[in-house]
Amino acid sequence: MGTLGGARKSLAHVEALERVREWVRERFKLAPEAAILVAEVECNLPGCPPLETSVAFWENEQRHHFKLFKPVEEVSIDNLPFAWMKESLVVPEGFGCECC
Numbered sequence: 001m002g003t004l005g006g007a008r009k010s011l012a013h014v015e016a017l018e019r020v021r022e023w024v025r026e027r028f029k030l031a032p033e034a035a036i037l038v039a040e041v042e043c044n045l046p047g048c049p050p051l052e053t054s055v056a057f058w059e060n061e062q063r064h065h066f067k068l069f070k071p072v073e074e075v076s077i078d079n080l081p082f083a084w085m086k087e088s089l090v091v092p093e094g095f096g097c098e099c100c
Contacts, residue, residue, distance in 0.1 A: 013040070016073040023077045024055055028086050034059055040072045056091075064089040 020038045030036065036057040043052060053068040053075050066089050068079050081089060 012073060016075065020053065020055065020072060020075050020080075023080055024057055027077075027080050027083055028057065028059075028064075029083070030057060030059060038072065041067075063091045065091045 017038045017040075021036045024030070024036050024038070025032075025034065034057060037055070039054050041052050041054045043049065049069045051071040053070065053072045054065070055068070056063060056065045058064070064086065066081055068075050070079070
């Protein structure tokens, strides 16, 4: 896979990360204390977009995860999965995932 961090990001990038985090909180009706991780991930694998946005959140000790195949600054609220898909985003225990 690629990197999660790297060089210092612009204010627009930081604001986009926070915007997506708040959309996820609203969309899935997460508590204010729920942990939400939004990261832009670089990928060098064939067929993988050069930058993708990886989102993970935890609720009731369950991890949920999804990817958006575009840079975080290009993500819109309409790109997020529907709220009714929440249970399908649960990562099964023991599932290996390098991104989060």
